[in-house]
Amino acid sequence: MDMEDILREAEKYKERLEGELKNTIPSEGIKNFHDAMHYHLSTGGKRLRPILALLTARALGVDEEKVMPFAVACELLHNWLLIHDDIEDGDTVRRGKPAVWVKYGLAHGVNVGDGMAHYAIKSVLRCYEKGVPAETVFRLLEVYADTAIKTAEGQALEINLRNNDHPTEEEYMRMVTGKTAYYLTIPMVGAAVIAGMDDNFVNRIVEYGKCVGPAFQIRDDVIDLTEGKGRDDIGNDIKEGKRSILVVYALEAASEEEKNKLIEILNKPREETTREDVLWVVELFRKTGAIERANQKAEELVNKAKEVISPLPDQLKEILEAMADYMIKRKT
Secondary structure, X not given: OOHHHHHHHHHHHHHHHHHHHHHHOOOOOOOOOHHHHHHHHHOOOOOHHHHHXXXXXXXXXXXXXXXHHHHHHXXXXXXXXXXXXXHHHOOOEEOOEEOHHHHHOHHHHHHHHHHHHHHHHHHHHHHHHHOOOHHHHHHHHHHHHHHHHHHHHHHHHHHHHOOOOOOOHHHHHHHHHHHHHHHHHHHHHHHHHHOOOOHHHHHHHHHHHHHHHHHHHHHHHHHOOOOOOOOOOOOHXXXXXXXXXXXXXXXXXXXXXXXXHHHHHHOOOHHHOOHHHHHHHHHHHHHOOHHHHHHHHHHHHHHHHHXXXXXXXXXXXXXXXXXXXXXXXXXX
16 A cells, blocks of 8 residues: 555545544634634635544454544644644645635634544544543543643753754754654544553554654755745745744855854744745755755655554555655645
């Protein structure tokens, strides 16, 4: 199985998933709240996380119906984090459309994200209605809470890092592991918990995430310089002053004059960062070999991830290996 196979599987589930998402959030509700949630969900997305939950369930011999509410919760978790992430980063466009906070206002944007987070919790609780034992549902809630906390901690570390003019690779990796590892693997972890897998099994998936999550973010850092991550222009991370791994590597290889200019650009207010500034930074990343090093780091992490999951069942391992390869090859 490769990523194309997974995406083909996604098409089979997509109509059902869209229906489940719509049914989880009231279609007729409060203005600037429920309609804003539906608006955000309608902007697109591959629905990769719920698909991974369902495919993992199938690989472990679990009835997909039992996992469906948790799969929906994973997608809602993903999307409320995106809503808040756009606010925190000042991004105005998401998937080619105005971000929720732009379309509905900042106050509503915060509230919409909060509301969606709790609809996700309600969806986890619905696993009980599908025959998942109560003690397992409690464990799923713990997985959800731990994931949200770890992701928020990683986000805080990233925001803190923006004031650091001497970021290190160790600081970057700590931040990015917290921000991505648990958030990326929660669908597989949840399905494994429902399947009754032991802690050693589940921990292998988490350790896999600690490799693949950072690889995903490193690839994201590089994509921001080319495709722009589905937004109108490239270099949004530069405008936001993010200390990406590209910044870390460039600072290690640049001259003192170049280092000073790079930090000066990153520390500018977003609205004052010009296109010329962005292009200068991109060229510095190329000149110092930062892009090449970043791609190499992502590949090393993916290879390590594959080693971690080598003892897992073949069918699940195929899915996880396909995901790992996708992390370093994706264009969006």
